[in-house]
Amino acid sequence: MSSPEIASISWGHMKVKGCTATYKDCKVWPGGSRAWDWRETGTDHVPGVQPADLEEILKKGVEILVIGRGMSEVLQVPSSTLDYVKQKGVDVKVFQTEKAVKEYNSLAGRGAKVGGVFHSTC
Template sequence: MSSPEISSLSWGLMRVKGSTSSYKDCKVWPGGSRAWDWTETGTNHYPGVQPADLEEVLKKGVELLVIGRGMNEALQVPSSTLDFVKQKGVEVRVLQTEKAVAEYNKLAVQGAKVGGVFHSTC
C-alpha cells in the first residue's frame, strides 16, 4: 500500500489524493488519511503534538513520520514526543507545514512507507 499524496494545501485546507474529504489538519499513512481532530487528545499549540496524536499513524507500519508544525510554526513538538517516535524505530522529520508537505509528497512518490500529521493554519 502506498502513501497518498497531498494534492493541495492552503491556509486551513488540505486535500489528499483518493479522499473525497477536505481537512483543516490531517493524518496520512500508507493506504489512507483522516482529519486530525485535536480535541481527541487535548492537543493545543503548546505543549504541542502528543504521542497520542501519533499512535494511529505509527501503527500503520510507517518507517518515517513527517510532522507539519503549521504555516507559521506555532505548533510545538516536545522532545518527549520525538523520543516516543524514535523508540518505535521510526525516523521523524519536523518542518514548517508547506515544507513538510513537500517532503512528505517527495517520499510518497518514491514509494517510502511514510506517514504524516499536518497543521494547516498558524
C-alpha cells in the same frame, strides 16, 4: 499500500489525493487519511503534538513520520514526542507545514512507507 499524495495545501485547507474530504488538519499513512481532531487527545499549540496524536499512524507500519508545525510554525513538537517516535524505530522529520508536505510527497513518490500529521493554519 502506498502513502497517498497530498494534492493541495492552503491556509485551513488540505486535500489528499483519492479522498473527497477537505481537511483543516490531517493524518495520512500508507493506504489512508483522516481529519486530525486535536480534541481527541487534548492537543493544543503548546505543549504541542503528543504521542497519542501519533499512535494511530505508527501502528500502520510507517518507517518515516513527517510532522507539519503549521504555516507559521506555532504548533510545538516536544522532545519527548520525538523520543517516543524514535523509540518505535521510526525516523521523524519536523518542518513548517508547506515544507513538510513537500518532503512527505517526495518520500511518498519514491514509495517510502511514510505517514504524517499536518497543521494547516498558524
